[in-house]
Amino acid sequence: MNYFLTFLTLSFIIFIYINPVSAFDYPNYDKRLANKEFKTATFSLGCFWGPDASFGALPGVIKTRVGYAGGTTTDPNYQIIGDQTETIQIDYDPAKISYQELLEKFFVSHNAYAEPYSSQYASKILYHNQSQQKAALAFKEKLETKTGQEIKTEIKPLKKFYLAENYHQKFRLQQHKEFKKYYLTQMSFNEFLNSPTITKLNAYLAGKGKEEWLLQNLNDLALTNHLAEQLLKINKIDPAACTNLCQTKPAAEVKLEQKDYSKKSDLKTKLNDLEYKVTQLGATEPAFNNRYWNHKEAGIYVDVVSGEALFASTDKFQSGSGWPSFTKPLVTDNLIEETDNSLWMQRTEVKSKKSGSHLGHVFADGPEPTGLRYCINSAALKFIPAAKLEENGYGKFKYLFKKEDD
Numbered sequence: 001m002n003y004f005l006t007f008l009t010l011s012f013i014i015f016i017y018i019n020p021v022s023a024f025d026y027p028n029y030d031k032r033l034a035n036k037e038f039k040t041a042t043f044s045l046g047c048f049w050g051p052d053a054s055f056g057a058l059p060g061v062i063k064t065r066v067g068y069a070g071g072t073t074t075d076p077n078y079q080i081i082g083d084q085t086e087t088i089q090i091d092y093d094p095a096k097i098s099y100q101e102l103l104e105k106f107f108v109s110h111n112a113y114a115e116p117y118s119s120q121y122a123s124k125i126l127y128h129n130q131s132q133q134k135a136a137l138a139f140k141e142k143l144e145t146k147t148g149q150e151i152k153t154e155i156k157p158l159k160k161f162y163l164a165e166n167y168h169q170k171f172r173l174q175q176h177k178e179f180k181k182y183y184l185t186q187m188s189f190n191e192f193l194n195s196p197t198i199t200k201l202n203a204y205l206a207g208k209g210k211e212e213w214l215l216q217n218l219n220d221l222a223l224t225n226h227l228a229e230q231l232l233k234i235n236k237i238d239p240a241a242c243t244n245l246c247q248t249k250p251a252a253e254v255k256l257e258q259k260d261y262s263k264k265s266d267l268k269t270k271l272n273d274l275e276y277k278v279t280q281l282g283a284t285e286p287a288f289n290n291r292y293w294n295h296k297e298a299g300i301y302v303d304v305v306s307g308e309a310l311f312a313s314t315d316k317f318q319s320g321s322g323w324p325s326f327t328k329p330l331v332t333d334n335l336i337e338e339t340d341n342s343l344w345m346q347r348t349e350v351k352s353k354k355s356g357s358h359l360g361h362v363f364a365d366g367p368e369p370t371g372l373r374y375c376i377n378s379a380a381l382k383f384i385p386a387a388k389l390e391e392n393g394y395g396k397f398k399y400l401f402k403k404e405d406d
Helices: 002-018 028-033 049-056 099-108 130-147 177-184 189-193 196-205 211-220 225-234 239-244 265-270 273-281 395-405
Strands: 039-045 061-069 085-092 123-127 154-157 299-303 309-312 335-340 347-352 358-363 373-376 381-385
Touching (some): 028 211, 039 099, 049 085, 049 196, 061 196, 099 130, 123 130, 177 189, 177 196, 177 225, 196 211, 196 225, 273 358, 299 395, 309 373
Antiparallel strands (some): 039 085, 039 123, 061 085, 299 309, 347 358, 358 373
16 A cells, blocks of 8 residues: 555656646736626638637627537538538627627628638628627618628528637637747646637737737736737837836726725715726826816816825926826926836836825926926816916915916
8 A cells, every 4th residue: 555655646746747837827817807797799701810810809809719600510620611611709798899899890801792702701690699680680781771782691590609620729829939839838728718818919919909909908918028029019019119108007997896995985075986096096097088188278287186286287288198298297296206017118107295196107208398298197186277276275376377367
């Protein structure tokens, strides 16, 4: 018995030595979406490699996979596909992207008016329920009425989806061997296939999606600095230029829970949700859709939490960033600056000294005379008009606007 136990112990040690347990920490993007409820859409629109990338890039799409569907042949494969069609399945968050929007992407991504030259590359919408069927039929009818052309897309119920061979899954990513090796030495192929991170990365490596989408997710893909730089360059983005981005995590993606207010209950009634997310949780409001980005009235901007005087309209300029921008602070001592390593880059975060509120970032790409650009969230600010400085306790700053008042 002792010899048997010794043998098992040695065998286990040898196994661990040959097959070391990975210390891979799942990407933040996967963690955030691990328990996300989703719906599924199934489309056929030609070779499935391209749609796997183009749909995968869309915000709200959680993960994709390619396979065969729409026919009667059982257990098809790439060599013996029978009457099946190359197909993509898409798991999506209906709170972020609608089935209607997926249909729009479907029809602009291929020529649905042409006869397919084989069933393998036919145009099909394979619906999962009556709601999808109704939406697809209505969309098709609308396009035909608009164009006066007959759409050849077949709309039918999904009977069965057969997963394609491994080498077809996330094909664009697998062509980049360094990226493939990096992930597949740390994930099983099943984990690779079902990873939202891999879905996004496959899209970005194919050059799909908008630059802002890539930059927003870059810090959550668990890439090394080298691979992050490679990804940026593939998308024709200069890594050095990324340091001028104002954004952090979009406020719309930050969910407020009761625990967020537990230590700051006084702010719960003082601030609205957006103001709280920005100032207390470091989120970023939408560019070009905030209260002060294009505000031109004379006056000063104070901390929405503490009332500290922060910036003046006399130092405000149009930066094109979509957020209020200033060349300098009104009272330098009312600000503190800290190193921010989020979003895969090193930047300088600006906070209000008294309240500790997150305001934004400062960059060295502004106009003269300072050469600085304080890129600040409107939600962190409250505007005091020049004519009301005295009554609001800011009379000492009236001198700034004497010329404008004359």
